[in-house]
Amino acid sequence: MSTQIPKQTEESSETEAETDVASKGDERRAEKRRRAAEERARRQAEEAEKAAADEDTIELKVFRYDPEVEGKQEPRFDTFHVPFTKGMTVLDALMYSRDNYDSSLTFRHSCRQAVCGSDAMFVNGGQKLACKTQIVDLEEPIRVEPLPHAEVEKDLVVDMEHFYDQMEAVEPYFQTDEYPDGELEEQRQTRENREKVKMSTRCIWCGACMSSCNIAAGDNEYLGPAAINKAYRFAMDEREGEEMKQKRLEIIEQEHGVWRCQTQFSCTEVCPKDIPLTEHIQELKREAVKNNLKFW
Amino acid sequence: MHEHDVIVVGAGGAGLRAAIAAQEAGADVAIVSKLHPVRSHTGAAEGGINAALRDADSWQDHAYDTMKGSDYLGDAPAVEALCQESPEEVIQLEHWGMPFSREEDGRVSQRPFGGLSFPRTTYAGAETGHQMLHTMYEQVVKRGVTVYDEWHVMDLAVTDEDDPADRTCHGVVAYDIQSGEVSGFRADNGVILATGGMGQVFDHTTNAVANTGDGVAMAYRAGVPMEDMEFIQFHPTTLPSTGVLISEGVRGEGGILYNSEGERFMFEHGYANNDGELASRDVVSRAELTEVNEGRGIEDEYVHLDMRHLGEERILDRLENILHLAEDFEGADGLTEPMPVKPGQHYAMGGIETNEHGETAIDGLYAAGECACASVHGANRLGGNALPELIVFGKRAGRHAAGEDMGEATVTTGKDGEWEAADYEFEIEVGETGGKGPAAADGGAVASDAESVLGATVERAKDRVDELLARKGRNHAEIRSKVQETMTANVNVFREEGRLEETLGDLREAREAYKDVAVSDPSRTFNTDLIHTMETRNILDIAEALTMGALARKEFRGAHWRKEHQERKDENWLKHTLVSWNDGEPELWYKPTILEGENKTYEPKSRSY
Ligand SMILES: Cc1cc2nc3c(=O)[nH]c(=O)nc-3n(C[C@H](O)[C@H](O)[C@H](O)COP(=O)(O)OP(=O)(O)OC[C@H]3O[C@@H](n4cnc5c(N)ncnc54)[C@H](O)[C@@H]3O)c2cc1C
Ligand code: SF4
Ligand code: FES
Numbered sequence: 001m002s003t004q005i006p007k008q009t010e011e012s013s014e015t016e017a018e019t020d021v022a023s024k025g026d027e028r029r030a031e032k033r034r035r036a037a038e039e040r041a042r043r044q045a046e047e048a049e050k051a052a053a054d055e056d057t058i059e060l061k062v063f064r065y066d067p068e069v070e071g072k073q074e075p076r077f078d079t080f081h082v083p084f085t086k087g088m089t090v091l092d093a094l095m096y097s098r099d100n101y102d103s104s105l106t107f108r109h110s111c112r113q114a115v116c117g118s119d120a121m122f123v124n125g126g127q128k129l130a131c132k133t134q135i136v137d138l139e140e141p142i143r144v145e146p147l148p149h150a151e152v153e154k155d156l157v158v159d160m161e162h163f164y165d166q167m168e169a170v171e172p173y174f175q176t177d178e179y180p181d182g183e184l185e186e187q188r189q190t191r192e193n194r195e196k197v198k199m200s201t202r203c204i205w206c207g208a209c210m211s212s213c214n215i216a217a218g219d220n221e222y223l224g225p226a227a228i229n230k231a232y233r234f235a236m237d238e239r240e241g242e243e244m245k246q247k248r249l250e251i252i253e254q255e256h257g258v259w260r261c262q263t264q265f266s267c268t269e270v271c272p273k274d275i276p277l278t279e280h281i282q283e284l285k286r287e288a289v290k291n292n293l294k295f296w
Numbered sequence: 297m298h299e300h301d302v303i304v305v306g307a308g309g310a311g312l313r314a315a316i317a318a319q320e321a322g323a324d325v326a327i328v329s330k331l332h333p334v335r336s337h338t339g340a341a342e343g344g345i346n347a348a349l350r351d352a353d354s355w356q357d358h359a360y361d362t363m364k365g366s367d368y369l370g371d372a373p374a375v376e377a378l379c380q381e382s383p384e385e386v387i388q389l390e391h392w393g394m395p396f397s398r399e400e401d402g403r404v405s406q407r408p409f410g411g412l413s414f415p416r417t418t419y420a421g422a423e424t425g426h427q428m429l430h431t432m433y434e435q436v437v438k439r440g441v442t443v444y445d446e447w448h449v450m451d452l453a454v455t456d457e458d459d460p461a462d463r464t465c466h467g468v469v470a471y472d473i474q475s476g477e478v479s480g481f482r483a484d485n486g487v488i489l490a491t492g493g494m495g496q497v498f499d500h501t502t503n504a505v506a507n508t509g510d511g512v513a514m515a516y517r518a519g520v521p522m523e524d525m526e527f528i529q530f531h532p533t534t535l536p537s538t539g540v541l542i543s544e545g546v547r548g549e550g551g552i553l554y555n556s557e558g559e560r561f562m563f564e565h566g567y568a569n570n571d572g573e574l575a576s577r578d579v580v581s582r583a584e585l586t587e588v589n590e591g592r593g594i595e596d597e598y599v600h601l602d603m604r605h606l607g608e609e610r611i612l613d614r615l616e617n618i619l620h621l622a623e624d625f626e627g628a629d630g631l632t633e634p635m636p637v638k639p640g641q642h643y644a645m646g647g648i649e650t651n652e653h654g655e656t657a658i659d660g661l662y663a664a665g666e667c668a669c670a671s672v673h674g675a676n677r678l679g680g681n682a683l684p685e686l687i688v689f690g691k692r693a694g695r696h697a698a699g700e701d702m703g704e705a706t707v708t709t710g711k712d713g714e715w716e717a718a719d720y721e722f723e724i725e726v727g728e729t730g731g732k733g734p735a736a737a738d739g740g741a742v743a744s745d746a747e748s749v750l751g752a753t754v755e756r757a758k759d760r761v762d763e764l765l766a767r768k769g770r771n772h773a774e775i776r777s778k779v780q781e782t783m784t785a786n787v788n789v790f791r792e793e794g795r796l797e798e799t800l801g802d803l804r805e806a807r808e809a810y811k812d813v814a815v816s817d818p819s820r821t822f823n824t825d826l827i828h829t830m831e832t833r834n835i836l837d838i839a840e841a842l843t844m845g846a847l848a849r850k851e852f853r854g855a856h857w858r859k860e861h862q863e864r865k866d867e868n869w870l871k872h873t874l875v876s877w878n879d880g881e882p883e884l885w886y887k888p889t890i891l892e893g894e895n896k897t898y899e900p901k902s903r904s905y
Binding site for chain 1: 334336337339340393396397398399400403404421423425431435437504505536537538540624626771773818824
C-alpha cells in the first residue's frame with residue numbers, strides 16, 4: 001500500500017506570491033490560509049507515516065476544488081489514508097478524512113442510509129451513493145469525484161438546480177377531480193396498481209441517473225430519466241383517472257421527452273434504488289404510441 | 297432582507313405540513329431549510345402512521361394507548377388532539393396521492409405495532425416516511441410555496457424584554473450555504489420551527505447528521521423553555537458502524553439475540569423470561585448493554601442478532617429489506633452470519649415547550665414535529681406516533697400562525713399556569729461560561745420594533761461568522777465528539793447520579809473549549825466546517841439541559857431509568873421538567889401533567905403489557 005506524502009505542501013507555498021497587491025485584510029486571510037494549509041500538510045504527513053506502520057489503511061484520492069481559495073482554484077486530487085474498519089463505506093471514509101485531517105473537505109450527506117439522496121458521487125468511475133458503497137467492494141486507491149455533467153460548486157458538491165428544475169417540469173404532483181364522498185373515505189387502489197407504481201415511487205432525487213446519461217449530457221433540456229420516471233409514477237397511478245393520463249403522456253412526449261432516450265440502460269445500472277428506469281421510459285413510449293393511434 | 301407572513305424553519309414532515317396549512321389559510325409562506333426538503337430525515341421512517349381509521353377502532357382507544365405508553369407524562373388535551381385529527385390527516389395524505397400499501401378491497405393497509413390495542417399503523421411498505429415526505433413536497437411544489445433551500449438558520453430575531461413571556465419573534469436570520477450571504481427573513485405573522493430531532497447529541501444514533509437540534513437550542517436561548525429533555529428513546533437494534541435501524545420485524549419473525557458466549561441472554565440471564573427478544577425497547581437495550589459491560593459483548597461493543605434459522609425462503613419473503621441494510625451499511629450477510637447490533641439513540645420525546653396549537657411562550661414563535669413538545673409522547677413514544685404528530689401539529693401551527701382563530705388552548709406555556717421551582721443543587725456550574733449575558737442573549741436585540749430587531753440580529757450573526765472565519769483556534773469536531781462520547785457513555789439507558797454529575801463536568805469543559813473554536817476553511821462557498829461549528833454550540837446547550845433534567849428526576853419513568861430510583865413515583869413526579877436558559881443561567885422548574893381530557897381523566901396505571 002502506498003504511503004506517499006500528500007502533495008499539499010507544494011500547494012501551500014504557491015499562495016504567498018499572490019498576496020503582494022492585496023489589502024491588509026487579504027493579507028491576514030492569506031496568512032491564515034497559509035498557516036491552515038501548513039497545519040494540514042503536517043497532519044497529513046504524520047498520518048501518512050502512521051499509515052505506513054498500519055497495514056489496515058485505505059487510500060482515498062479525492063477531487064478538490066474551491067473557486068475562492070488559492071491553491072484550490074485549479075482542481076486537484078488530495079490523498080487521504082484512512083484506517084479501515086469493518087463495514088466502512090465511502091461516506092465513512094470521507095467523514096473520517098474531514099474530521100481528522102482536513103475540515104474543509106466538502107460533500108453533502110445527511111441520512112447515512114440511502115434515503116436522503118444527498119451523496120451521489122463518482123466513485124472509481126461510476127455514479128454511486130457514498131453511504132451505500134462498501135470500501136471492501138472497491139479497487140484501491142479509491143478515486144472520489146463529483147458527479148459528472150453537473151457544475152462543481154466545491155470539492156464533491158455539485159449544483160443540483162438543473163436536476164430539480166427537470167423534476168419539477170413534469171407537474172410532479174397528484175391530480176384528480178374525483179374524490180370519494182365520505183369524509184373519511186380513501187380512494188380505492190388495487191394491489192396490482194400499487195405494485196405497478198411501487199418501484200417508481202422509490203426515487204430519492206440523487207441525480208445519479210441524470211449524471212450517467214449521455215443524452216442528458218448532450219441535450220440540456222432533456223427531461224432525463226428521473227423526471228420521466230416521476231411522470232410514470234403518476235401516469236400509471238389509476239387513482240388519477242384517464243383524462244389526467246392523457247395530459248401526462250403529452251408532457252412526456254414533448255420534444256425533449258421520452259423519444260430522446262436511446263435505451264442505453266446507463267441510468268438503470270447506476271440507480272441506487274434499483275428502479276427499472278429504462279423499462280419505465282419504454283413503457284411510456286408504448287403508451288404514447290397507443291394513445292396516438294387512438295386519435296389517428 | 298426577505299419578508300413573508302409566515303416563515304417555516306425546516307422542510308421535513310412537520311415543516312411541509314405547516315407551510316401548506318398556512319398557505320391554505322391565506323398567508324404568504326416561505327420555508328427556510330438547511331437541507332433541500334426531500335433530504336429531510338422524515339424520509340428515513342419505515343414503520344407507519346397511527347390513525348384510528350376503522351369502525352372497530354376509535355380515537356379514544358388510540359388516546360388511551362398513547363397516555364399509557366407515555367407513562368402518564370403526556371398532556372391529555374394534546375394527546376386527544378393527535379388521536380382525533382390523525383385519521384383525517386392520513387386520509388388527506390391519501391388524497392394527495394401517497395402510495396400506501398393496500399388491502400384486497402383497495403383500502404389502505406394497517407398493521408399492529410407495540411403498545412397499540414388495535415392494528416392502526418397505516419403504512420407504505422417499509423418506506424412510509426419517504427412516501428410521506430415526497431407526497432407533501434409535491435404539494436408544496438404544486439402550490440408554489442417559496443422554498444429557500446440550503447439556508448442554515450442561525451438565530452431568531454426576538455425582542456429583549458426581561459420576561460420571555462413579553463417577548464415577540466419577528467423573524468429569523470439565516471446563512472446561505474451556497475454563497476455565504478447572511479440575510480434576515482422577516483415574518484409578519486409568525487415563525488414556525490420544525491427542525492426535527494437532536495440525535496447528534498449522542499455518538500450513536502438512527503438520526504441524520506443534520507439532526508443537531510438547532511431549533512430547540514435557538515428557541516431556548518431566546519427564552520422558550522426546553523421540556524422533558526431527559527426522555528430519550530433508545531432503539532435496541534441498530535447497526536454498530538452507522539446507527540442504521542434494524543426494525544423490530546426481525547425479532548417479531550423470530551430473530552434471536554446472542555452474546556459472545558453464544559448464550560440467548562434475554563432468557564439465559566433472565567432479563568425478560570416471558571417476552572425474551574420481544575420485550576419493550578428499553579428493556580432489550582439495557583440487557584444488551586449489560587452484556588457488553590459484563591464482558592460478554594462482541595468486540596466489547598455489540599451483540600448478535602441472528603435470523604439464519606428462519607431459513608432463506610422466509611427471510612427473502614418477509615425481511616428482504618433487512619438483508620440489504622445489513623449488507624450495504626455493515627457489510628454483513630444476514631443469510632450466512634448473525635448481524636451485529638447495539639442500542640442507539642432514536643427519538644427525543646422532549647423539545648420546545650408548546651401548547652396544543654403549537655404556540656410557544658414567545659409571541660409569534662411556534663414549533664411542531666420532533667423539535668416540539670406539546671406534549672404527546674410524555675416519557676415514552678409509541679412506535680408510529682411521531683409521523684401523525686408531524687401532520688396534526690404541523691397543520692395546527694400553520695393555521696394558527698396564519699391568523700386562524702382556534703380558540704383558547706388548554707395547555708399552558710412558560711410560567712403562565714401552575715409551576716414550581718426545582719429543589720436541586722447542581723454541584724457543577726451550568727450555563728454560559730462567564731455568567732449571565734444580556735437579556736435574550738443569542739436570541740435577542742436591544743430594540744423592540746420588528747425592523748431594528750431583525751437588523752440587529754443580522755449584524756450580530758454577520759459578526760459571528762466573520763469572527764469564526766477570521767480567528768485561529770480549535771476545530772469543533774473534537775469538542776463535538778467529546779460531548780457525544782460522554783453523553784453516550786453516561787446518559788444512555790443507564791443513568792446514575794455520580795456519572796450524570798461527571799457528565800455535567802465534561803460538558804463544562806466542552807463549553808470552555810468551545811470558547812476558542814474557529815473554522816479553518818476560509819471559504820464562503822459551501823463552508824460545511826462553519827455550519828458544523830455552529831451546530832456544535834446547539835448540541836452543547838441541549839446536552840446540558842438534558843443532563844440537568846436527568847439528574848434532578850429521581851424516579852424511573854418511561855425511557856428514563858435511574859439506578860438509585862427504581863420505580864415510578866406518581867406522588868412527586870407527575871410533572872414536566874422545564875429548563876429555561878434565563879439569559880445564560882439555566883433554571884430548572886416543573887409544571888404539572890394534564891391528565892384531564894375532554895370527557896375523561898386518564899388515571900395512571902402500571903405500564904405493563
Ligand atoms: C430511522 C427512523 C425511523 C423512524 N420510523 C418511524 C415510524 O415508523 N413511525 C413514526 O411515527 N415515526 C418514526 N420515526 C420518527 C419520525 O420519523 C421523526 O420524528 C420525524 O420524521 C421528524 O420529522 P420533523 O419534520 O420534525 O423533522 P425532519 O424530517 O428531521 O426535518 C427537519 C428539517 O429541519 C431543517 N433544519 C434543521 N435545522 C435547521 C436550521 N438550523 N436551519 C434551517 N433548517 C433547519 C432540516 O433541513 C429539515 O428539513 C423514525 C425515526 C427514525 C430516525
Ligand atoms: S431514479 Fe434512481 S438514480 Fe435517478 S434520481 Fe431517482 S434514485 Fe437517483
Ligand atoms: S447520506 Fe443520505 S443518501 Fe447517502
